[in-house]
Amino acid sequence: MAKSHKPVVWFPFAAGGTVIAFFLPVIVVLTFMAALGHVPAGLGYERMHAFAGSGLGKLIIFGVVALSLWSSAHRLRCTCYDFGLRADTLVATVLYIGAIAGSILSAVYLMKI
Amino acid sequence: MSRKPLVRECPPTTWYFRQPRYLRYMSREITSVFVGAYCVLLVVGLQRLAAGPAAWEAFLLGLRSADSIVFHLLALAATFYHAATWFNATQKAMPIQVGEDFVPGNIISGAHYVAWAVLSVVVLFLAGVF
């Protein structure tokens, strides 16, 4: 038995789980308000653009999106196994690549703002 | 004496119906589906934001559909359930010993809930909700 390299995927999962817990509920509330037709003032183009245009804003947005993506991808991988899907390597590859692709796209979009 | 042990297999696709606590665990894990889907929505939102004011306004307008409202309700339930289970688990992952005794677990989890509430109010304030 060799020591596992699981920490590579687990550490960002744990960090992402914490980020999701602290930040995603309130972010969902904000877009839910927009969905109900009450767009919060802070979600207007000018203010969102200014926030995403600042260095700190870029860092926060990228951190939240990338870590949340990774964390949910990793948890979904375990869930697939729990549901009886035993092609773990395939599932893991697809989900992790998806999470990384989403993170790269976010970075690209943020650079454009 | 020869042994002939009987192996009663754990049913790989239906085991979680055996105990209510397994269903609770599976619902915690399934939140990842909605969290992941919501993250995809966030990435799309970033793309629209980068594409300019018209695209962003169209994105916000596009959120105002029945499907989107249902999706948001599911995402709300998933993220809140994730948060509650996550904060409840912190006392297990990071017990704190002060002197001889361990800090009671509900104080550690409670502190996380308080921090969560404060952070959420700050974000709502910065977003101009109030």
Added chain:
Amino acid sequence: MKERTIQLEVLRYNPDTDTEARFQRYEVVCQEEWVVLDALNKIKADIDPTLNYRWSCHMAVCGSCGMMINGEPKLSCHAFLRDYEGVIRVEPLAHFPVERDLVTAPDDFMEKLKRVKPYVIPKEKKPISEGEYKQTPAQLMKFRQYSMCINCMLCYAACPEYGLDPEFVGPAALTLAHRYNQDSRDGGRLARQEVVATHEGVWTCTFVGACSEVCPAHVDPASALQQMKITSSIDWIVEHLIPGGKSARDTVSREDAGDIS
């Protein structure tokens, strides 16, 4: 004392004649304050002497009489009849091979227990003339709850990940590794990491938490495993991302437990 007639549905398996297990229904006149084990003893004494099960202390100390009672892992000496209504279904501990009736084969657990080196590996050996290895109450409290394990295997019967992947070292054995890792007199953590930090070690755990809920000794295996995931992750970072980290860590680990004051 009030009497009550109880219906027990007990799993039967005879390796000499059976290829499958079957349920057998018994009707037993019990005292109101009895536990399931008392009812089994009554069956064995008065109704069916061929029924097999393990027990010893009848006081939740020895850990021999673990069974599935209405699908829940329980010590049968700790399962009070007054808490149950209707037919009570009694099965051998889940996830273990059934030797005969309610008797399971614990071989796999015993082997895993040995693998984690569940004993103090002294950090520094010293002659008896230098006296005992002292420990403060705080140092004792750090691992005390994890030393309460009675090896009843209820946590293995509760753990779906062990059921799905029998290679998993499992809750009790890993928790015992944590118990010794947390002991101020112990210096064996790095040796135990060779088992703990593997895929079959803590990394098969998905934090279902059932182990801690069913433990009759109030040990918290889920907590122990989460803590070991964090230390194993820190180990990995030190070993792979910090130049010279591996040798530095060895030195640190020798120093940081030598604080008996």
